[in-house]
Amino acid sequence: MAYSTGDTILDDEYNILATGNAAGSGDNGTANLNTLWGTGTGDYGYGETGSVISAVSAGGTITATQWETLVGRMETIAAHQNSSVTAVDTITAGDTIAALADFQTDVNTIWANRLNAAASGSAIGSTSSGTNTWTGEQNTTMTLTFASENAARYYFNAGGLVTFTFSRTGGTTNDKNTEWSDLCTNMGTITFSGSNSHSVAGTAYTGTTQTGGYAGGAGSAKSTIDYHALTGSYQQLIIKYADTSPYTGNYIKLEALKSGAVVTFKVRFVDDAADTGNPTHVLSGTNPQSLDNVDGTLTVTVSAVQPDDTYLTSAAWGTPSWATTDTL
Secondary structure, three states, X not given: OOOOXXXXXXXXXXXXXXXXXXXXXXXXXXXXXXXXXXOOXXXXXXXXXXXXXXXXXXXXXXXXXXXXXXXXXXXXHHHHHOOOOOOOOOOOOOOOOEOOHHHHHHHHHHHHOOOOEOOEEXXXXXXXXXXXXXXXXXXXXXXXXXXXXXXXXXXXXXXXXXXXEEEEEOOOOOHHHHHHHHHHXXXXXXXXXXXXXXXXXXXXXXXEEEEOOOOOOOOXXXXXOOHHHOOOOOEEEEEEEOOOOOOOOOEEEEEEEEEOOEEEEEEEEEOOOOOOOOOOOOOOOOOHHHHHOEOOEEEEEEEEEEEOOOOOOOOXXXXXXXXXXXXX
16 A cells, blocks of 8 residues: 555554565565565575564554664664665654655665665785696686575575675796786776676676776677576676787686585686797707797785675675685
């Protein structure tokens, strides 16, 4: 039932705002506070299951405490998101609880902004590093494991991020190594997030977001794939090619998949350049074929930037952990 300012709020209306339906049994398809705050589904839900709002019995009177709980929950979610909502006056026992025309609008606002977060929390980092001398390809696979699939969902729904940086240092002085170092720099910081259109700590993210670095060579591409768009097969998040001839066939590719509580990221460093015909730094007695080699220290640095729990009653996502296979 629709209401307007000055009407007395009914139990049905309270239950819809709190749970999503008049019966109070819950409906994740309708804008409501419990779906955002509790288990929810998909990209709805922060996992704060211990403090969801109880429904009002049919025909029952809504108490001042119940109304303040409803208003307080809406304001808390808004604060977590940095969403702007209408201030609601505090009421006390004996006051008439009048329906507020702006309240449903505010619930709709925080529903739409559900994947925004005002701040970020602490970071959990890891690295994959190697000093191989290599040709062709080097891969590393890094997994981020949560206590459950729901915990992973809560992490990204509440504003959790995963960041990647890349580097190649040291080794032989030649143009190929220099260009690989440049390509790693050109990757900048890659951030993987829970939405292809949201804001965390004042920064806009588009699922897979590059900050810093440069555009890269021809064929470079960045997707808008986010956590909720992952499947059980690898999908390409970003590929970036070298931008200097004769090394423009070389590239770095980041891919990801999810399976239950585990998110897997694969980084491929692929050296496809046919460059032995153009050796610039040939030392006396050096076989030009050796200039096809890449050496030095190759490193991928990852960080799970956890959500901020200032306004949440618990960090429902737990503590995720990194593991590395196919070490560089």
